[in-house]
Amino acid sequence: MTVKKIAKKELARLLDEWSRQFSVLVPSVETGVAQMTGWQGEDTSFVDWYRNTILPPKDAILPVMEEMFSFSKNEDGYRLEMSPPDSGRQLIFGIRPCDARALAMLDVVFKQDYEDTYYMRRRLNTVLVGIGCTNPYDSCFCTSLSSGPSDTAGLDLMLTDIGDEFVIEAVTEAGRELLDKSQGMRPATADDEARARESRDIANQRVTQNVDVKKMPDRLLAAFDNEEYWRKIAAKCISCGICTLLCPTCYCFDINDEVSDNRGARYRSLDSCAFCIYTKMPVENPREEKWQRVRNRVCHKYEFYPRLFDTIACTGCGRCIRLCPVNWDITRTLNSIPGQ
């Protein structure tokens, strides 16, 4: 596929150019938390500080909250109005390989059996332009999950930092088209490509956390009924929703109506299996206790999902470790499953 390069100082111009076709999202802390927000046309300083966002980029496709439809009642009867998501095309610039891979995992869920309009409409209109990591966090463990800081899976274009320039590589056909049409690109030389390779190798070595995922579904299945183990592992968890709500591969949602007087709207918002009420039913709650919920989260990612879709539903982005208020570390759990 095509390989080109662009100078970092040309980046603002490139993003401006893309803004004419797409609504371009870039990493920013403008809202007070690192997340993908609309390109404002100036500030490309994120190339220097950005390691990864706190809110995962899935937010641009499966938002924390969205209106599904609104309804009202008057003398003539009831009226329903769909609130379809923006059908405009969007481009996420700077998404990390782990988060791009994660979207592929969400796709499977939102396409299977029933195609989710809200998700799919945004997803099909989204172009993913990734930047390979040069400085992974100490909590990253992507390399253990047959991926890495320069993995191109799920991306349309991949950028690799080679100092003052980015080497841009088209991954998909859509990416190639975009690259061919973009102005100001120069062909990458063999030397550039060598530097890109070097940069990737260095980044790969920087990922130091390790998880043993060999025979993973079976090992977890064997430990599933080991209540004592799960109780011990779960003891310090406080059952908040950080690890799940900020996980790029978590997709559970809740649906609620907001009604006032004669009108209202139905909202979908992210839900978390860490909450006790997640499984609360009139008579009983199958996951009343904390250890059952912790087990569910680990097993969903490393046992149930892989059994259904042949891939582990975790990309090793490390958000759940970094952001956990009590430093509950999934890698420690996975590496200490009894009977290894």
Added chain:
Amino acid sequence: MEPKTDWEPRVVGFLCKWCSYAGADLAGTSRKKYPANIRIIRVPCSGRVDPLFILRALRLGFDGVLVSGCHPGDCHYQTGNYRARRRFAITRKILEGMGVEPQRVQASWVSASEGGKFVEVVTGMIDEIKKLGPNELFTDGRKNRKTEK
């Protein structure tokens, strides 16, 4: 939002069954006039008023909330109004700290014989709220954070 000239405040009043509700009743039977802007909810005791009642009323768009109960020492349940006072003071202060106009959240002691005082309290409160204008604290819904941009 309708223009301010047409606007009439809506205030919810939580009145204790033993004193203030009877006081409001007395105002009525004595043919005293007070603004019809207040909607009264009878509660068994001012101590029944959970801060959530106040917050929920504001969230629903009421322009003000009045809590009213027996004078100190007169509570039918001995101490309900003392507890109500602590809770109310804290609620009002914290709302004020967030930027809510304190006039929207008021409280008053009204006994069963104080029909006149009830009229004064309600009239005064409605006047103050008319000056403040409608409660727009919670308007401007955040529909979709991305499209809002």
Added chain:
Amino acid sequence: MEEKTEKLKNEARKLLEKGQVCRIVGFEPGSLKFTTTPLITGEKDELDRLVINPFIVNNLSVYLTGLKGCVAVVAKGCDSRSIVSLIQDNKVNREDVVILGIPCSGIVDLSKIEYLVGKDRDELDDITVANNSITVTVGGEKREFTKSKVLFDNCLGCELPTPREYDILIGEQVAPSPALESGKLKELKDMPPEERWRFWKEEFSRCIRCYACRNVCPACFCNRCFVEETEPQWLLPTPHWQDNLLFQVTRTIHVAGRCTECGECQRACPVGIPLRSMTREMYDLAGELFHYKAGMDKDEEPLLTAYEVEEAENFFG
């Protein structure tokens, strides 16, 4: 620090051996650089992992309501007040808990260091804490900061660094720090009301309702939180800023007289909402209006169940 850690390990071991407690709740080194993590264990051979250092952020009293039997818990000054508050509310029996008091000279706020040196936690090579200063080594270069620049806001002006309620004290008493008004709080107080409301509206637009603030809080001990009620449904579970804001206002009211200013809510918040500006205001209010300080005396009646005949009189017309 090593001395304290050793003493703690010994005391913990003795308690378990004598059967005085069935579990120890303390800290062990975390999985990431400069972090610690709670250690909840009843096994003697795990006690060697216990640690005391300037990074022991969590308020471990949050675990007490969920643990059965007699428990020994490591508590800094503010944490010990949370325990006292739980005792006042009959959530914990004094006899069921052995308090391993840690006189605390402040906990390091890693986010402040990150801000000051412009590097993330995992990029720092070393942090050394001395009496009044902290030395951060990054990229081979040493940088020194006064403690007041890098400790958590709530540690500055701490009223009770040494636990008042304890069974075993690990280390020497630490004197209280001089009172200090938090910069953020002052800034907020100086704003006109509309601006303040706008400020909070914007802050709460970020909230994702992970409930970390509630779940790390020892004062939030309800079996079922009011946001989970559906009949009546006080608030929507959907993260509208309005509901997010009211959730926090209500939570702040609920923890009035229980909040000991440990600052855990703000630290836990993944989207950086300055929650402590709200709890601090409540804390000050309890003091100003009712001369009440949370978690100081286990025999005192809790703020919201007690009353005085003459108080707060200007609130009722």
